[in-house]
Amino acid sequence: MSKKQQEKVKHSGPERSVVTTNRKARHDYEILDTYEAGMVLSGTEVKALRQGKGNIVDAYAEIYNGEARVHNLHIPEYDYGTWTNHPPRRIRKLLLHRGEIDKLSAKLDEAGLTLVPLSVYFLNGYAKMELGLARGRKNYDKRQAIAKRESDREIEKAMGRAAKRGGK
Numbered sequence: 629m630s631k632k633q634q635e636k637v638k639h640s641g642p643e644r645s646v647v648t649t650n651r652k653a654r655h656d657y658e659i660l661d662t663y664e665a666g667m668v669l670s671g672t673e674v675k676a677l678r679q680g681k682g683n684i685v686d687a688y689a690e691i692y693n694g695e696a697r698v699h700n701l702h703i704p705e706y707d708y709g710t711w712t713n714h715p716p717r718r719i720r721k722l723l724l725h726r727g728e729i730d731k732l733s734a735k736l737d738e739a740g741l742t743l744v745p746l747s748v749y750f751l752n753g754y755a756k757m758e759l760g761l762a763r764g765r766k767n768y769d770k771r772q773a774i775a776k777r778e779s780d781r782e783i784e785k786a787m788g789r790a791a792k793r794g795g796k
Contacts, residue, residue, distance in 0.1 A: 642751055642752050643751075643752070644749050644750070644751050645749060645750045646747055646748075646749040647677050647680060647681075647682050647747075647748045647749055647750065647755075648682045648683060648684055648747065648748050649684075649746065649747040649748075650684045650685055650687070650744070650745055650746055650747065652685060653744045653745070653746055653760065653762070654746070655765075655770060655773075656764065656765060656770070657742070657744055657760065657762035657763065657764055657765060658762060658763045658764075658765055659744075659746070659760040659761070659762050660741070660760075660761045660762060660763060661760070661761040662746065662758055662759065662760050662761075663724065663728060663732070663758070663759045663760075663761070664751075664756055664757075664758055664759075665696060665722040665723055665724050665756065665757050665758075665759055666722065666723035666724075666754060666755070666756055666757075667698070667720055667721075667722060667723070667748075667755045667756065667757055668720060668721040668722075668723065669703075669720065669755055670714050671712075672705070672706035672709040672712060672713050672714050673703050673706075673714050674755060675706045675708075675709075676703050676704055676705065676706045676707075677703060677748065677750070677755055678750070679706075679707070681703065681704050682701070682702065682703050682704075682748055683701075683702040684701055684702075684745045684747070684748060684757075686700045686702070687699065687700045687701040687702075687745045688700065688742065688743065688744065688745070689722065689743040689744070689745055689759055690736075690743065691729060691732055691733040691736060691743075694729060694733075695721060695722075695729075696721070696722035696723075696724050696729055696732070696743075696759075697719050697720065697721055697722060698719070698720050698722055698745060698757065699719055700717055701717070701720055701745065701748075702716055702717050703716060704716050722757060722759070732761065735761060736761075740763050740764065741761060741762070741763055742761075742762055742763075742764070743759055743760070743761060743762070744759065744760045744762045745757055745758070745759055745760075746758040746759065746760045
């Protein structure tokens with residue numbers, strides 16, 4: 629392949645390797661908006677994340693003194709770390725633009741909104757976190773969401789069967 633042909637090849641975007649996701653958050657919360665934040669980590673934390681370890685199920689984020697921080701993000705100690713290992717649950721700083729922080733702090737002052745970590749991943753070698761501005765769902769809202777998802781699945785199945793019958 630010549631150089632010009634290589635330049636014409638379109639890539640789908642930067643490589644994104646997901647470490648962990650919070651699937652329960654999309655069930656418990658209605659996600660209104662999402663943000664991508666960098667994380668300030670120590671060396672052993674990055675190495676532990678690259679091993680695929682980490683848990684964000686109990687994690688939550690906040691804006692405190694003009695900084696975004698995440699609490700209860702569990703990154704276990706690095707297996708080959710020595711005395712330089714990190715504490716597994718510590719408050720970690722998140723990197724957001726000043727405008728995003730100001731907008732988030734204004735929205736978080738509204739009643740019922742919270743900042744929920746949705747996933748941790750590596751993008752171009754940097755550890756990132758996807759945050760969701762969310763409103764909590766009531767139990768009946770959760771049941772309605774499940775019923776809608778199941779009915780959509782039934783419709784897709786029926787359409788697939790109809791397409792197969794029409795093609796024969």
